[in-house]
Amino acid sequence: MKAKSTSPSPQAAAFLDRDGVICEFVEELSDISEFRFREGIASAIQKLNQAGYLVFVATNQPNIARGKMTWNALEQIHQVMVQQLSLQGARIDKVYFCPHRVGGVISQYAFDCDCRKPKPGLLEQAARDYSIDRAKSMMIGDTWRDIECAKRFGITGLAVKGGSGFPYAPHKEESRYQPSQLFSGPLEAVNWWLENQ
Ligand SMILES: [Mg+2]
Numbered sequence: 001m002k003a004k005s006t007s008p009s010p011q012a013a014a015f016l017d018r019d020g021v022i023c024e025f026v027e028e029l030s031d032i033s034e035f036r037f038r039e040g041i042a043s044a045i046q047k048l049n050q051a052g053y054l055v056f057v058a059t060n061q062p063n064i065a066r067g068k069m070t071w072n073a074l075e076q077i078h079q080v081m082v083q084q085l086s087l088q089g090a091r092i093d094k095v096y097f098c099p100h101r102v103g104g105v106i107s108q109y110a111f112d113c114d115c116r117k118p119k120p121g122l123l124e125q126a127a128r129d130y131s132i133d134r135a136k137s138m139m140i141g142d143t144w145r146d147i148e149c150a151k152r153f154g155i156t157g158l159a160v161k162g163g164s165g166f167p168y169a170p171h172k173e174e175s176r177y178q179p180s181q182l183f184s185g186p187l188e189a190v191n192w193w194l195e196n197q
């Protein structure tokens, strides 16, 4: 099923990673009881809404393929996330997630897909569902996968501390993806982005 854009002209879009950006990073978060919003995220999204951005979530959820989380549990988490943000005046247009992982135990999801970040498949799907102006769009993430995904899709990648990723130790292989902009949290990243457009 495809969502339809309400606007015929291309719109700026903000893609937000979930774990470590929208919510506090929790290892293998698989139940709504473990979900805590990061500070400032509702006002960050609200500011993007007011500036005319489409706001999408793009998240890898390999625990589906690993059999550690059910599809229903994941949908419940996302439903509550969207509703609670909405109650705070923050609109998420759509949640895109990748349930796949090579080596997973659920065979229908255990393959090398095109949507697991850093591959840009989730963002490409959004670009099929909505009319997106990539030159004005960005992604916020807490790991190298998000920054590389943004690059492959052709948008700016902004990094935030406090999740599972940045900052990396210089000797780590991921350090070659060190972002040009690193913020303390999602609200700081959004404030900087909107001020510099
Ligand atoms: Mg993350």
Ligand SMILES: [Zn+2]
Pocket: 097, 098, 099, 100, 113, 114, 115, 116
């Ligand atoms: Zn996938």
